[in-house]
Amino acid sequence: MRIASWNVNSIKAHLGAVTSWLKEREPDVVCLQELKCVDEAFPRTEIEDLGYNVAVHGQKTYNGVAILSKNPIDEAKPRLPGDEDDAHARYIEATISTTDGAVRVASIYLPNGNPIGTDKFKYKLAWMDRLAAHARELLAQEEPLVLAGDFNVIPTPLDAEFPDKWTDDALFQPESRAKLRELVSLGFTDALRAVHDGKGLYTFWDYQAGAFQKNNGIRIDHLLLSPKAADRLQSVGIDKKVRAAEKPSDHVPIFADLRFATR
DNA sequence: ATGGCTGAAGCATTCAGA
Numbered sequence: 001m002r003i004a005s006w007n008v009n010s011i012k013a014h015l016g017a018v019t020s021w022l023k024e025r026e027p028d029v030v031c032l033q034e035l036k037c038v039d040e041a042f043p044r045t046e047i048e049d050l051g052y053n054v055a056v057h058g059q060k061t062y063n064g065v066a067i068l069s070k071n072p073i074d075e076a077k078p079r080l081p082g083d084e085d086d087a088h089a090r091y092i093e094a095t096i097s098t099t100d101g102a103v104r105v106a107s108i109y110l111p112n113g114n115p116i117g118t119d120k121f122k123y124k125l126a127w128m129d130r131l132a133a134h135a136r137e138l139l140a141q142e143e144p145l146v147l148a149g150d151f152n153v154i155p156t157p158l159d160a161e162f163p164d165k166w167t168d169d170a171l172f173q174p175e176s177r178a179k180l181r182e183l184v185s186l187g188f189t190d191a192l193r194a195v196h197d198g199k200g201l202y203t204f205w206d207y208q209a210g211a212f213q214k215n216n217g218i219r220i221d222h223l224l225l226s227p228k229a230a231d232r233l234q235s236v237g238i239d240k241k242v243r244a245a246e247k248p249s250d251h252v253p254i255f256a257d258l259r260f261a262t263r
Numbered sequence: 264a265t266g267g268c269t270g271a272a273g274c275a276t277t278c279a280g281a
Contacts, residue, residue, distance in 0.1 A: 009270070009280085012270095012271095013271090034280085036270070036271065060272095061270090061279090062278095062280095113281095114279090114280080114281065152281075169281070170281080204281070207267090207269055207280095208268045208269090211267095250268090
């Protein structure tokens with residue numbers, strides 16, 4: 001089973017890139033972030049025509065997350081528990097059934113948190129606390145679980161081409177990194193780092209100043225695997241080349257192949 | 264030292280992103 005995550009930076013603006021990539025990469029499950037549209041405006045038909053079931057938690061202009069799955073989506077739940085008053089559409093979770101058992105998947109768009117020293121940064125840290133609390137509950141169920149999304153945290157200096165440029169940024173604050181470590185330490189495996197060492201593996205390049213041409217990137221899109229998902233991990237990839245296309249999203253897809261007898 | 268670009272909303276310019 002191939003599970004992918006991609007911050008598409010507006011599903012309407014980049015639908016062509018998404019459908020081309022779906023056809024080429026053939027993921028079984030896809031977690032999308034930054035849809036920037038309400039549920040009714042999501043291009044459901046275009047995605048369903050490629051063989052996917054769709055669960056959307058949208059929002060006008062900002063945020064918005066979705067889960068696409070070739071296997072049936074049994075249950076989809078928007079929002080983290082306790083976030084009923086949060087207007088931001090940043091989380092949707094679904095259970096996907098396969099002939100080889102169920103897997104639970106969450107599509108996560110963690111707050112950016114810039115600039116530091118503001119309520120936006122406090123909101124980011126509080127959101128991370130709520131995510132960790134929920135993740136702890138999910139882990140207790142001891143099922144295959146994948147937390148997939150744009151976590152807006154650079155885990156370590158290895159995950160930025162120029163880490164010194166990010167010292168004043170919310171994505172690289174010690175508090176942000178500590179909270180990501182606390183989440184992972186509940187029992188998750190960072191899928192990419194389980195398979196690949198070293199520098200130069202990025203999922204985001206700014207649109208400005210030729211960042212992609214300079215490979216001035218950061219790794220902020222992550223796939224966190226519960227123990228029963230990590231046991232099945234075969235390989236992980238980053239589709240860097242989609243960033244070089246015309247009018248790309250500023251993020252690229254990351255995907256993991258798990259040993260699941262699907263379809 | 265700073266900003267650079269992109270998308271949405273909406274029609275000039277602001278907000279947000281990271």
